[in-house]
Amino acid sequence: MKTTAFAATMAFTLPLLATTSVSALAVTTEEFINKVTVSDMFEVKSGKLAANKAQHEDVKDFGQQMVDDHTETTEDLKELVKDENIKVDMPSKLDDKHQANLDKLKEVSGAKFDTVYVPMQVLAHEQAVNLFEDYSKSGDNDALKEWAADTVPTLKEHLEEARDLNTELSKTAKTAANDDKAMDKSADKKAMDKVTEETDVDGAGNMAMDEKAENKTADKAADRKTTPPSFQYVTEQSPSDWTAQTLIGKSVENNNGETLGEVNNVILNEKGKVVAITVGVGGFLGLGEKDVGVPFEALKFRDEDAVDNNADGDDTADATDDTLTHDNEVIVIDATKEQLEAAPSFVWLGEKRDKRADVENDADTVVE
DSSP states (O other): OOOOTTTTTTTOOOSSSSSSSSOOOOOHHHHHHHHHHHHHHHHHHHHHHHHBBBSHHHHHHHHHHHHHHHHHHHHHHHHHHHHHHOOOOOOOOOOHHHHHHHHHHHTTOHHHHHHHHHHHHHHHHHHHHHHHHHHHHOOOOOHHHHHHHHHHHHHHHHHHHHHHHHHHHHHHHHHHHHHHHHHHHHHHHOOOOOOHTTOOOOOOHHHHHHHHHHHHHHHHHHTTOOOOOOOOOOOOOOTTTOOOHTTOEEEEEEETTTTTEEEEEEEOTTTTTEEEEEEEEESBBBBBBBEEEEEEEEEOEEEEEHHHHHHOOOOOOOOOOOTOOOOEEEESSSOOOOHEEEEOOOOOOHHHHHHHHHHHHHHHHHHH
16 A cells, blocks of 8 residues: 555644534544544545645645645545555545535635635644544554654645744734735825825916826827727637636546646647646656647536536526636546656657757767
8 A cells, every 4th residue: 555654744734513622532443534534535635735825925825735745645545545445435425514625715816805714723723633643642543653653744744834834824914904004095195195286276286187187098099099900809618618827736547536747837839829737747746747648629618516516406507607616616627646657758849959969979979
């Protein structure tokens, strides 16, 4: 079985089902696995939102780290359950509390997203440390107990990282508030100065105002004479349109739900057509990973929320609904992990130049 010190790095980084201290509760193996599984699903989904919607770069990086770590954790936990022959049905969707937290994150963006996401992560990690310490001491499966104990130090490191982020955001908020006060004072002074200019008794203020009015009239006339371009502007995104930013980092699965990798890049030709995507395959946390080029027409898109709704008997989802986003969509290709690992690596233009240069250098060496 593949085991790593990161195997459950953030394996339970989500508020638990009660505010009571976790260490005061006896956690069975089934409960432990269920909570870790649901938490991993949430961390991948919320981490992707953070990577795309957060304002602070460190929060974006933290979110992407959660996606990477928990994708790996999910695979490790599945292998552990299989190797230990643990009879448990691992959850396939979020519970109500996790879904509610995810919905909160979907409703905000930018600085507001940071202030919701980061404190949520601090609380989650505090409770995660308690959960893993508790199971490592009183769990009823030795392999899982060892796994939990090995994970605790890493969980504490990430808790410290989340706390540092929270402190940094608090400082930024205070600085922004002080700046707003200074700007308000400056605006008040400018307003008073403007009143003084406009009420100047010697007429100089009135002349300046007349000159400004004439300039505005001339500018409006010039705008009306501006010739429009030969193309029409694109004014909005339709539900079927994807951005490169949204595609990059998306999880790629096969028809059996097996995770194959993530989208690392998007390839366009000079006419603007999307030719292919590159999928990061193999390796661990980016080490030893290779890019595999997949034609864009080979991609299918599956909405996880729609799948859940259909499973619950809700068939009201509308693919043309312009309020839909791509946050919960998964990219699906018809291939196995073994096929992608055996596929040729995608070669970038820079790599081609380097290879030609190496060949030329080798040739010169032979001649000498």
